[in-house]
Amino acid sequence: MMLVISVIVAVAILGVLLGFIGRIGTGIGGDALTTMQTQLKSIQSRGYGSSTVERSTFPEGTIRTGDLVTNLPLSAKDVTFVGIDGALCSSDGSPADCGESKIVVIKKIDGYIVTCKGESGPYIIVIGDANQKTEVNEKCGECVDNNGGC
Template identity: 70%
Template sequence: MKKRGQAFETMMLVISVIVAVAILGVLLGFISRIGPGIGGDALTTMQTQLKSVQSRGFGSSNVEKATFKEGSIRVGELVVDLPVSANDVKFSAVDGGICGSSDTDPLKCEEKKITINKQIVGYITTCKGESGPYVIVIGSENQKTEVTTKCDECVDSNGSC
């Protein structure tokens, strides 16, 4: 019988680790392709988008799918750690979307507050023209293009949408 040395055993261990890391990389790549369809938390998505648009000074963020969890979101929560006043941020919704004005609608949308009565998935984008407020536009799960269009309208009208 051949006797294997310590160097051989160490090399086998290194090869095993390399194979395990390669398999993990493939699995993570697969999971990350599935993940964007699920949607992140609405508050976190809005904060990230607002920060992105604020750092550029104007423009709009990418439209992202997000999950609105029961509770409420106020503009004051979005401007934490940003040089932006809550008075310079407002919500706007796509007509015929997930927003309504009563407590029976999935979302009750006001200019400075969104009350989430029922967990629901929707689309969010944030935009700002060269003047006017930052506008966070939300729409239902089937209104991705309408969210972009509404954001463009808001920018063109200096935030009065």
């Protein structure tokens, strides 16, 4: 009987630990949508600021600003995507079509994401390809300085 109780307790502890580790690891080379949601939630709770630049995988499909605000007291109109010109968001033959309210990923690609917000203006999510970590961070700062006018 004690063995059964010990096993149940061990499984419960394991479940809690796995959930905790999963939240910590989110965005570290993870899915782009999850990374954006985590960053947006962090910035929204602080009111303004910038997240750390994180590398993520953009799977095929569409990411809309409305997908990011489902559990936040924000509107999709409060969030804007900004794509850095380059391999990820260029106009000709790029693996993604980057607009202000949605990103359509045509071919799976890795890239960098950072979320920021100044004291006024929208929440800005800047994305760039795997070689644009510095550019993504600089663009976010530029957008904040211009109150969302990138």
